[in-house]
Amino acid sequence: MTTLSGKTALVTGSTSGIGLGIAQVLARAGANLILNGFGDASPVIAELKQLGVKVGHHPADVSDPAQIAEMFAYAEREFGGVDILVNNAGIQHVATVEEFPVERWDAIIAINLSAVFHSTRLGLPGMRAKGWGRIVNVASVHGQVGSVGKAAYVAAKHGVIGLTKVVGLETAASNVTCNAICPGWVLTPLVQKQIDDRAASGIDPQQARHDLLAEKQPSLEFVTPAQLGELVLFLCSDAAAQVRGAAWNIDGGWLAQ
Numbered sequence: 001m002t003t004l005s006g007k008t009a010l011v012t013g014s015t016s017g018i019g020l021g022i023a024q025v026l027a028r029a030g031a032n033l034i035l036n037g038f039g040d041a042s043p044v045i046a047e048l049k050q051l052g053v054k055v056g057h058h059p060a061d062v063s064d065p066a067q068i069a070e071m072f073a074y075a076e077r078e079f080g081g082v083d084i085l086v087n088n089a090g091i092q093h094v095a096t097v098e099e100f101p102v103e104r105w106d107a108i109i110a111i112n113l114s115a116v117f118h119s120t121r122l123g124l125p126g127m128r129a130k131g132w133g134r135i136v137n138v139a140s141v142h143g144q145v146g147s148v149g150k151a152a153y154v155a156a157k158h159g160v161i162g163l164t165k166v167v168g169l170e171t172a173a174s175n176v177t178c179n180a181i182c183p184g185w186v187l188t189p190l191v192q193k194q195i196d197d198r199a200a201s202g203i204d205p206q207q208a209r210h211d212l213l214a215e216k217q218p219s220l221e222f223v224t225p226a227q228l229g230e231l232v233l234f235l236c237s238d239a240a241a242q243v244r245g246a247a248w249n250i251d252g253g254w255l256a257q
């Protein structure tokens with residue numbers, strides 16, 4: 001069993017959805033946790049503390065590089081640095097290219113792509129100094145294929161996979177690895193909003209949910225945050241020491257088509 005006892009994991013966007021699922025698995029494996037994200041983090045902090053690990057929360061808005069730097073300074077001060085960095089925070093907006101609000105484009109690129117660059121450049125020196133580290137970027141199937149209406153998201157996630165390859169190469173001769181995971185549909189608030197938008201046009205919510213899956217995901221089942229957490233845990237293990245610069249699909253068969 002992989003133990004992360006004594007390691008500190010920083011998971012961006014971990015107050016809900018996938019980030020929370022990843023944080024729960026890493027904490028169960030013994031890692032101390034720095035949570036990040038909007039909303040009231042106190043119930044999650046209380047839950048994870050029951051596992052006997054140290055838990056903190058930093059409210060950085062990762063669209064702002066200065067706030068990301070403050071989060072890493074907090075990590076250094078309170079936890080002695082970051083051993084495992086999971087770049088997970090992300091947002092979505094659906095509109096055609098011609099109608100895409102410029103402000104939404106800028107926000108998606110800042111949060112889903114540029115924040116991964118800033119966290120990586122700030123986190124990597126400490127990992128190199130300690131001689132061990134893991135960076136896992138939560139990309140998406142949309143890092144490898146497109147879908148209509150998702151110009152900014154698809155562009156950002158393709159960028160994340162490119163960045164992952166470069167960091168994987170630049171760390172290849174060290175005990176630091178950098179990989180991406182590529183989930184298909186996961187039922188989180190980010191996806192529930194897309195189901196609600198379909199249902200708003202008069203379709204039964206159950207039908208809207210089925211249609212969303214049937215269009216892309218052959219298993220017709222959602223991937224779960226817990227499954228994603230277990231994949232991140234594997235990438236943190238010694239068995240994964242030579243997985244480098246990969247983009248690992250976990251998508252109910254979406255990309256096999």
Ligand code: NAD
Pocket residue numbers: 012013014015016017018019036037038039060061062063088089090091111112138139140141182183184185186187188189190191
């Ligand atoms: P979610 O909306 O449930 O959670 C997003 C998290 O990010 C929240 O904790 C939120 O507070 C935080 N966040 C948003 N903007 C932030 C900002 N500016 N600064 C700091 N934190 C911020 O979404 P989710 O579905 O769990 O998505 C998590 C990641 O997984 C995203 O990168 C998303 O692109 C990716 N992903 C999701 C799916 C899916 O089907 N849900 C599929 C593939 C990839």
